[in-house]
Amino acid sequence: xxxxxxxxxxxxxxxxxxxxxxxxxxxxxxxxxxxxxxxxxxxxxxxxxxxxxxxxxxxxxxxxxxxxxxxxxxxxxxxxxxxxxxxxxxxxxxxxxxxxxxxxxxxxxxxxxxxxxxxxxxxxxxxxxxxxxxxxxxxxxxxxxxxxxxxxxxxxxxxxxxxxxxxxxxxxxxxxxxxxxxxxxxxxxxxxxxxxxxxxxxxxxxxxxxxxxxxxxxxxxxxxxxxxxxxxxxxxxxxxxxxxxxxxxxxxxxxxxxxxxxxxxxxxxxxxxxxxxxxxxxxxxxxxxxxxxxxxxxxxxxxxxxxxxxxxx
Numbered sequence: 001x002x003x004x005x006x007x008x009x010x011x012x013x014x015x016x017x018x019x020x021x022x023x024x025x026x027x028x029x030x031x032x033x034x035x036x037x038x039x040x041x042x043x044x045x046x047x048x049x050x051x052x053x054x055x056x057x058x059x060x061x062x063x064x065x066x067x068x069x070x071x072x073x074x075x076x077x078x079x080x081x082x083x084x085x086x087x088x089x090x091x092x093x094x095x096x097x098x099x100x101x102x103x104x105x106x107x108x109x110x111x112x113x114x115x116x117x118x119x120x121x122x123x124x125x126x127x128x129x130x131x132x133x134x135x136x137x138x139x140x141x142x143x144x145x146x147x148x149x150x151x152x153x154x155x156x157x158x159x160x161x162x163x164x165x166x167x168x169x170x171x172x173x174x175x176x177x178x179x180x181x182x183x184x185x186x187x188x189x190x191x192x193x194x195x196x197x198x199x200x201x202x203x204x205x206x207x208x209x210x211x212x213x214x215x216x217x218x219x220x221x222x223x224x225x226x227x228x229x230x231x232x233x234x235x236x237x238x239x240x241x242x243x244x245x246x247x248x249x250x251x252x253x254x255x256x257x258x259x260x261x262x263x264x265x266x267x268x269x270x271x272x273x274x275x276x277x278x279x280x281x282x283x284x285x286x287x288x289x290x291x292x293x294x295x296x297x298x299x300x301x302x303x304x305x306x307x308x309x310x311x312x313x
Contacts, residue, residue, distance in 0.1 A: 064124075067124060067125065067128060070128065071128055071131070074128065074131045074132060074135060075131075077135060078131070078134075078135055078138075081135065081138055081139060081142065084142055085104070085138070085142060088101070088142065088145055088146075088149070089101065092149050093149070096149060096152045096153060096156065096159065097159065097163070097232070098148065098149065098152055101141070101145055104141060158210075158231070158232075159232055161209060161210040161254060162209050162210055162211065162230040162231045162232045162234055163209055163230070163232075163234060163288070164208035164209045164230065164234060164236050164276050164285070164288045165208065165209060165254070165288060166206070166208050166209075166254060166255065166289070167197075167206075167208070167289050168197070168205050168206055168207075168208050168236075168238060168272060168274050169197055169199055169203060169204070169205060169206065169261070169272060170204075170206075172197045172289070173197060173198050173199070174195050174196065174197055174286070175196050175197070175198050175271070176192060176195065176196040177192070177195050177284075177286065178192060178193070178194060178195055178283075178284040178285065178286065179191065179192060179284075193275055193282040194237065194239075194273050194274050194275035194276075194282070194285055195273075195274055195284075195285050195286060196271045196272070196273055196274075197271060197272045197274060198269070198270070198271045199261050199270065199271070199272065200261070200270070201242060201261060201262060201263075201270045202242055202260045202261065202262075203260065203261040203272075204257045204259075204260060204261075205226075205238050205241065205257065205258055205259045205260060205261060205272055206254075206255050206256065206257060206258065207228055207236075207252045207253065207254055207255065207256045207258050208236055208254060208276075208288070209228075209230045209234065209236065209254050210230060210251075210252065210253050210254055211228040211229050211230035211231065211234075211236075211251070211252060212228065212229050212249065212250070212251050212252070213226060213227070213228055213246045213247065213248050213249060213250045213251075213252060213258070214227040214228060214229050214235070214248065215248040215249065218237045218239055218275075220266075221265050221266035222237070222239040222240065222265050222266075222273070223239060223240040223241065223262070223263075223264030223265020223266070223267060224239075224240070224241040224242070224243060224244060224259070224262065224264045224265070225237060225238060225239040225240070225241060225265075226238045226241065226244055226246065226258050226259050228252065228258070233278055233279040233280075234276070234277070234278060235276075235277040236274070236275065236276055236277070237273075237274065237275035237277070238258060238259055238272060238273075238274060239265065239272070239273040239274075239275075240261075240262055240263055240264050240265050240267045240271060240272065240273050241259040241260060241261065241262050241264065241272075242259070242260045242261060242262025242263075242264070243259060243260055243262070244258065244259040245257050245258055245259050245260065246258045246259070276288055
């Protein structure tokens, strides 16, 4: 029981506690207790870590470490693949005379678009996933390239046999090379699409690679001529012959006699006009005189062929 001092009567009086006051105090006590409990839980959560949280944190750290390790491995594989791509473009395809992969990056981007899908990962995982996608796409492009190179390598003997690799005459003497030369009749500077090799009348002319004698004629002004289709984009033309030694449709081997040197057609002297055609484009034939010449002889041929003079046809 509580007493309350009455200042008017200057005496202690018994305090009457109403139900309303009791409920008010009870609510105050409850709110205070709840506030204290919430504050305690908050402080505890900030200072102390539960066993489950500790386990989750450890798992998170291990996951981040694994992601970092995988990231480094992906970068390493990317560098290895980059080396493979470089050798593919600059070594294997050059040796096998295969066309380089056009727009390699665009091909990879197309593969990425085909394989794209929504990912609700964190920023780190998104970046790693992107690297893996790019690596996968690059690997797919490289795999297709190796399949193509493997097929070409299985045919390498046929390919090498089809490349014009020798001179069409023995001990060639080039008097007019490939490029701009003076025409012997028109007396104007015009493009000379082959090389002119001089020799005696009736000198044997040899096929510079395996192939099939074409039924097509080289054109007007070429006189008696032989065109050989070697396959793999190669053709050779032997013009102004005295006569031919092969018929259209005949399969010939490198080094086989196909005709004899003369001066038929639009020609001013006995010689052989020799052309090499690669994928429809006429190219410098002396670049293909590498199988039967010494380095010194080849250097001399290049020097002779580079002089701007009058062509014989």
